[in-house]
Amino acid sequence: MFFLEKAYRDIRRNILVNGVSISIIVFSLLIFSIFLLVLLNLNKLLAHWEGKIQVICYVKDGLSPHEVENLEKRILDVRGVKSIKYVSKSDATLLFERLFGNQKGILEGLDLSILPASFEIQLEQEFYHGQGLSQFAKKLSQLKGISDIQYGREWITRLSTIVYLLRWGQWILGGILFLAISFIVSNTIKLSIYSRKEEIEIMRLVGATNGHIKIPFLIEGSLQGVLGATLALGLLFLLFQSFLFKSGPSIKAYWGPITLSFLSWSSIGGVISVGISLGVLGSYLSLARFLKA
Amino acid sequence: MDLAKMIQFYHVSKIYSNNIHALNDITLRVNKGEFVFLTGSSGAGKTTLLKLIYCEERPTRGEILVNGINISRIKPSRIPYLRRNIGIVFQDFKLLKDLTVFQNVAFALEVTGMRGRELKRRTWKTLRMVGLLDKMDEMPLKLSGGEQQRVTIARALVNNPSILLADEPTGNLDPDVTLDIINLMNNFNAWGMTIVIATHNTDLVRKYSKRVIKLDKGRTIDQMHPERATLIPESKASFL
Ligand SMILES: Nc1ncnc2c1ncn2[C@@H]1O[C@H](COP(=O)(O)OP(=O)(O)OP(=O)(O)O)[C@@H](O)[C@H]1O
Ligand SMILES: [Mg+2]
Numbered sequence: 001m002f003f004l005e006k007a008y009r010d011i012r013r014n015i016l017v018n019g020v021s022i023s024i025i026v027f028s029l030l031i032f033s034i035f036l037l038v039l040l041n042l043n044k045l046l047a048h049w050e051g052k053i054q055v056i057c058y059v060k061d062g063l064s065p066h067e068v069e070n071l072e073k074r075i076l077d078v079r080g081v082k083s084i085k086y087v088s089k090s091d092a093t094l095l096f097e098r099l100f101g102n103q104k105g106i107l108e109g110l111d112l113s114i115l116p117a118s119f120e121i122q123l124e125q126e127f128y129h130g131q132g133l134s135q136f137a138k139k140l141s142q143l144k145g146i147s148d149i150q151y152g153r154e155w156i157t158r159l160s161t162i163v164y165l166l167r168w169g170q171w172i173l174g175g176i177l178f179l180a181i182s183f184i185v186s187n188t189i190k191l192s193i194y195s196r197k198e199e200i201e202i203m204r205l206v207g208a209t210n211g212h213i214k215i216p217f218l219i220e221g222s223l224q225g226v227l228g229a230t231l232a233l234g235l236l237f238l239l240f241q242s243f244l245f246k247s248g249p250s251i252k253a254y255w256g257p258i259t260l261s262f263l264s265w266s267s268i269g270g271v272i273s274v275g276i277s278l279g280v281l282g283s284y285l286s287l288a289r290f291l292k293a
Numbered sequence: 294m295d296l297a298k299m300i301q302f303y304h305v306s307k308i309y310s311n312n313i314h315a316l317n318d319i320t321l322r323v324n325k326g327e328f329v330f331l332t333g334s335s336g337a338g339k340t341t342l343l344k345l346i347y348c349e350e351r352p353t354r355g356e357i358l359v360n361g362i363n364i365s366r367i368k369p370s371r372i373p374y375l376r377r378n379i380g381i382v383f384q385d386f387k388l389l390k391d392l393t394v395f396q397n398v399a400f401a402l403e404v405t406g407m408r409g410r411e412l413k414r415r416t417w418k419t420l421r422m423v424g425l426l427d428k429m430d431e432m433p434l435k436l437s438g439g440e441q442q443r444v445t446i447a448r449a450l451v452n453n454p455s456i457l458l459a460d461e462p463t464g465n466l467d468p469d470v471t472l473d474i475i476n477l478m479n480n481f482n483a484w485g486m487t488i489v490i491a492t493h494n495t496d497l498v499r500k501y502s503k504r505v506i507k508l509d510k511g512r513t514i515d516q517m518h519p520e521r522a523t524l525i526p527e528s529k530a531s532f533l
Contacts, residue, residue: 002408013391202387205347206401206448207377209370 007219017195018224021188025228025275026235028181033236033263033271035177039170040267041260046163048258053128053156057140058116058148068117071145075119078139080127085120092117116147130157182278189221189282193290200290210291217283225279229272237262297325298358299456299487300346305355305365307341307511315341317511319355323489325455328482330498331491333508339491342508343458346489347379348372360455377405380449380457384464386441388433388448395420395429398447405452419451423477439470446477450486457481459490463497471497 011018057075059068068086075084087095092115127136133156137149193200203213240262251260263271300323307316315338323329331339344350345357348364356365364375388397399416407415420426423443433441442462449457457478463471475490475497482488492498498505507514 198387199389202389202400203404204373205376205381205387206404207373207375207452208404209373212373212404212406 003215003219006216007223010216010220011223014192014196017192018220021185021192022224022228022231024188025185025224025278026231028184029229029232029271029275030235032177032181032274033232033267034239035174036267036271037236037240037263039166039174040263042166043170044261045258046159046166049159050125050128050163053123053151053159055121055123055133055137055140055149055151056118057121057146058118058150060145060147061116063145067145071143072119074143075121075140078136078143080124080132080136082122082124084122087118087120089113089115089117128156128163129160178274185278186282186285189224189279190286193217193283193286197290200287204290213291214284214287217287218280221279221281221283222276223279225275225277226272228279229275232275233263233268233271299323299325299327299360300489301356301358302342302345303356303358305345305352305357307338307345307350308353315511316345316352316508319511319513321506321513323487325487326482326485328479328488328501328503329490330501330503330505331489331508332493332495332498332505334493336510337508338511339493339508340460341511343381343460343489343491346456346458347376347381377452378454378456380446380452380454382442382445382449382457382459382462384461386433386445388441388444390432390434393430393432394425394436394444397433397444398429398451401448401451415451416447419447422450423447437470438466439473442466442470442474443477446474450481454486456487456489459488461492462490463492463494472500475501 059071063071072084072086075081093113096115123133123136127133133151137151140146140149200213240260244260300321302319302321305316305319306314308314319342331342333339341350345352346359346364348367352365356363358364359375360378362375367375389400392400395416398419399412402412402415417426417429420429423446425440425443425447428436428440433444436444442465446457446462459478462478463474466474471494478488478490479501
């Protein structure tokens with residue numbers, strides 16, 4: 001097809017200018033996708049931590065199985081309970097032993113029967129904040145048969161603040177970042193089109209229709225966008241792999257069972273579409289200046 | 294003599310946005326196959342007049358007809374098709390430095406959608422007419438000024454326009470090269486092309502007995518016809 005061929009020829013002819021604008025697109029989109037990647041994993045981490053939010057209430061010693069069952073029913077009736085798990089005295093002993101594994105020697109002589117039975121309660125998400133939790137705990141404490149209630153209040157408050165900030169901040173930061181790269185990329189493209197002002201002028205003089213002038217530039221813009229986005233994602237992937245390779249073990253130590261993940265296919269598609277739209281829109285808007293006659 | 298009209302101006306004025314009155318109530322006519330010099334001192338409005346013909350500027354008042362079409366009311370989307378019928382040559386050539394001579398000329402055909410063998414044939418033919426067939430693979434900057442201007446003439450003519458407009462085409466050229474270029478245009482004129490050359494080179498104008506349209510501060514002060522130009526000295530002509 002003529003226009004594709006022409007776009008290819010034009011990119012080669014203007015290799016320097018195109019090289020510069022593609023590099024700038026790569027750089028901008030790299031920053032943008034690093035942001036997406038960090039966000040993705042941070043969200044994953046927070047979701048994991050949120051899943052760990054639970055309230056433990058210890059059951060008084062000496063309750064009969066029937067009384068325990070009743071207590072469980074009454075706990076389930078309290079607003080905000082998502083699920084509940086009973087940990088009996090013997091479960092607790094087993095857990096304790098497993099925790100110390102091969103250092104069982106330490107436990108010798110200890111009377112593990114002092115470990116109380118307990119309920120582990122998962123909450124609905126809307127109670128994941130300091131106030132919600134303390135209200136919930138207060139209601140629980142009014143129930144008979146409970147000796148103690150435990151939850152990491154400060155820790156949860158802090159986590160919920162972070163989650164809240166992130167949920168909103170990601171859009172604001174992402175928006176600002178997006179505007180910044182749109183600005184940079186469209187200006188880069190504007191420069192590359194300005195560098196061919198003379199060619200456009202001649203095209204107009206010899207009777208090229210606006211469409212004929214625009215199409216090659218739009219194709220060029222979208223090629224720049226695709227190329228820029230692909231290179232940016234490729235670079236991001238390399239960076240990601242080398243980061244995993246270098247810091248993988250220490251992350252495992254800190255974060256436990258969470259694995260870092262790369263951008264999903266839909267995010268990859270998103271970055272490429274952003275690249276294309278920036279390329280096409282940038283070219284289109286810069287051309288509009290030359291073509292209104 | 295064939296007096297079919299090619300370019301007509303009826304009471305045309307052009308006021309630029311900065312309120313400069315570049316042209317004032319111009320009425321003139323150029324016939325098919327005529328060769329006309331457009332003269333006048335710097336700022337007289339020569340370039341503006343040419344720009345109105347190829348629709349780079351639109352008239353503030355008045356009507357302009359080119360080849361029977363009223364271009365003062367033409368839709369912007371029709372302008373490219375009008376321009377394919379008008380060849381335009383400038384003082385500063387406006388060649389693309391990174392394309393060969395051949396590609397520069399073929400450029401004007403590509404734009405019209407022409408491809409392949411027909412494009413090559415037409416480009417070769419036009420390059421032969423301006424005497425540059427043997428330089429078609431050179432880059433423009435390797436050519437002399439006169440040769441570069443021939444390339445732009447070839448580019449202007451490759452679409453077989455009926456009008457050739459030239460704005461100070463020899464402004465950057467030596468006197469003998471200047472004559473070569475004007476003679477070349479004269480040849481095309483002999484084949485029926487309408488030609489308008491804007492210049493303030495009065496020596497040049499005097500050498501050819503062509504009609505002269507003289508502008509002064511945006512008004513036509515004089516329209517000499519060749520037969521009268523040879524009879525009336527320029528100094529007196531302005532009183533007529
Ligand atoms: N695009 C423009 N905007 C505003 N004023 C303009 C524009 N183009 C030309 N002019 C003004 O219009 C007047 C006529 O200019 P024009 O270029 O037509 O003169 P000219 O006869 O071609 O001069 P020269 O011999 O120097 O080329 C001048 O006063 C000029 O400053
Ligand atoms: Mg001028």
